[in-house]
Amino acid sequence: MEAVLIIKGIIILAIFALSLGIAAYETYFERVVAAYIQDRVGPDYAGPAGIFQPLADAGKLFFKEDFIPALADKSLFILGPSLAMLTALLTSAVIPFGDSFIYEGQKILVQGIEVNIGILWVFGIVSLGVYGILIGGWSSNNKYSLYGAIRAASQNISYELAMGLAIIAILMMTGSLSIRSMVEAQHGFNWNIFYQPLGFIIFLTCSFAECNRTPFDLPESENELVAGYHTEYSSMKLGLYLFSEYVNMFISSAVIASLYFGGFNYPGMDWVYSKFTSIWGATVGHNWATVIGICVLMAKIFFFIFLFMWVRWTLPRFRYDQLMDLGWKALIPLAVLNMIITAAAQLSGKPLWIGLILTLIIMLVIFLPAIKKRTVKA
Amino acid sequence: MDILGLLKNMTITHWSFYIVSMLTLFGALGTIMSKNPIHSVIYLILTFFSLSAHYIMLNAQFLAAVNIIVYAGAIMVLFLFVVMFLNLREENEELPKNSILIAASIVGGIIGITLIAAIRQTQIEKVNPYSFNTKTGLVETLGSLLFNKYLLPFELVSVLFLIAMAGAVMLGKREKGERHF
Incomplete structure (x- = not known):
């Protein structure tokens, strides 16, 4: 029992360290991706190919002057960035990063806690994420910070609704709130993306908005609001705000990968599992198969992190009324439609066909205008 | 019974219950006692959170999650939002008159005593810990x-x-x- 608890503790610590470490290196990759897209060199001074850039950044942030405005609400000014970081890190508790390790005949899940409210936990913590920004922006006693905070709040509330409706469609398919059982239901290339193309697009858009990433980074749009909610912040408090955005990005990539792309499942995993267990025996083989599953999930997560960055350096920012129109007039009706389609597909007994037809329709809607334009030009 | 012996005999569940209860009361008192409305709202969020912790200790996970999503996540964000717009800082300096304060505390005290008396009077059904279904609070x-x-x-x-x-x-x-506009 003791050893099992220790291993569980190590797993939890590893997940915690991983989310921080990946978040740190996301800042580096963001610069590399931005440099590549803008045809620049990017960071290359700190270490070989600039890989020590995050450390240099952190060092710089720690040694800058920690400034609190005279009329700011001091306690809340400090609470703001702490809350932002806390809520960003809490979500990873319920995400299954891998199957399980066997130690002395006992299965230890590679997950912080396995609860049957997993997705509700994620949803609840995401809805709390706005407090950090809201409190920080208000306590700065600066009108631009307040505008940024209020924008963040209304944006998060608006996009949460569509996000929740998209998740309901997934719940209708799996019949469980636990993320682990959702992932296990996708075993054998039975990924939800084939059944839920519309839901995936809605969820992806909403997670961009919830992370305050471009094209939805209205709370910090520099040409309207100086720097938005973190105008008055400096030193590591600013660092925590920026860092929490990257942690959020990592976690939302993990959630997207688990909900729609099969989590730690990959095609041919049963074959790998049987090979491994025949070579190394049941216990060691199982553990190695789990390690491969973790690596696969990480690859999926990195793909989505790259997608976040790709979009950021490709698309311009929305105008605020466009953002609200998209959230309320496009995404929520689409999410309701998606729910109805999912219900019909589940009842019809052929959900896969309906999902694939829906994918085709979505592809046509997205790409037809582009094709038309090209043919007109030619 | 001496307090030290009592403390020694407490289990982890006891400890967490007392800590969470203290947090709840702290949050509730902070809500009504802080002068700044924004601080009040933040204390109220803390109260909701510790109430959710109580639900989790009762193994009512769904209720806990929904409490966080609906109250702490949606309603309190709107509260904070509105309070920030109102900008109540300057008007809040002077406290209301003494007579109002006295009347309010008398009414509050009477309601509190009535509630405590009512709860003491009700016969709460004792649950048999051996036959109790631990999955009562779960979603299914x-x-x-x-x-x-x-x-x-x-x-x-x-x-x-x-x-x-x-x-x-x-x-x-x-x-x-x-x-x-």
Whole structure:
């Protein structure tokens, strides 16, 4: 029992360290991706190919002057960035990063806690994420910070609704709130993306908005609001705000990968599992198969992190009324439609066909205008 | 009984119960005692959080999650939002008159005493720990109960919500000739 608890503790610590470490290196990759897209060199001074850039950044942030405005609400000014970081890190508790390790005949899940409210936990913590920004922006006693905070709040509330409706469609398919059982239901290339193309697009858009990433980074749009909610912040408090955005990005990539792309499942995993267990025996083989599953999930997560960055350096920012129109007039009706389609597909007994037809329709809607334009030009 | 012996005999559940209860009371007192409305709202969020912790200790996970999503996540964000817009800082300097304070504390005290007396009077059913179903608070049990035994009230509540939603849309609708700001 003791050893099992220790291993569980190590797993939890590893997940915690991983989310921080990946978040740190996301800042580096963001610069590399931005440099590549803008045809620049990017960071290359700190270490070989600039890989020590995050450390240099952190060092710089720690040694800058920690400034609190005279009329700011001091306690809340400090609470703001702490809350932002806390809520960003809490979500990873319920995400299954891998199957399980066997130690002395006992299965230890590679997950912080396995609860049957997993997705509700994620949803609840995401809805709390706005407090950090809201409190920080208000306590700065600066009108631009307040505008940024209020924008963040209304944006998060608006996009949460569509996000929740998209998740309901997934719940209708799996019949469980636990993320682990959702992932296990996708075993054998039975990924939800084939059944839920519309839901995936809605969820992806909403997670961009919830992370305050471009094209939805209205709370910090520099040409309207100086720097938005973190105008008055400096030193590591600013660092925590920026860092929490990257942690959020990592976690939302993990959630997207688990909900729609099969989590730690990959095609041919049963074959790998049987090979491994025949070579190394049941216990060691199982553990190695789990390690491969973790690596696969990480690859999926990195793909989505790259997608976040790709979009950021490709698309311009929305105008605020466009953002609200998209959230309320496009995404929520689409999410309701998606729910109805999912219900019909589940009842019809052929959900896969309906999902694939829906994918085709979505592809046509997205790409037809582009094709038309090209043919007109030619 | 000496306090030290009592402390030694407490289990982890006891400890967490007392800590969470203290947090709840701290949050509740902070809500009514802080002068700044924004601080009040933040204390109230803390209270909701510790109430959710209580639900989790009762193994009512679904209730805990929904409490966080609905109250801490949605309603309190709107509260904070509105309070920030109102900018109550300057007007809040002077406290209301003494007579109002005395009247308020008498009314509050009477309500509190009545509540405590009522709770003491009610006979709460004792649960047998050996035959108790630990899955009572989980989603599956709750769902099947709502959709079997309490189907009619559940459906009526959903109709009520629909009406409220339609009403909110009607209230928020811009009338003809009204300016878009």
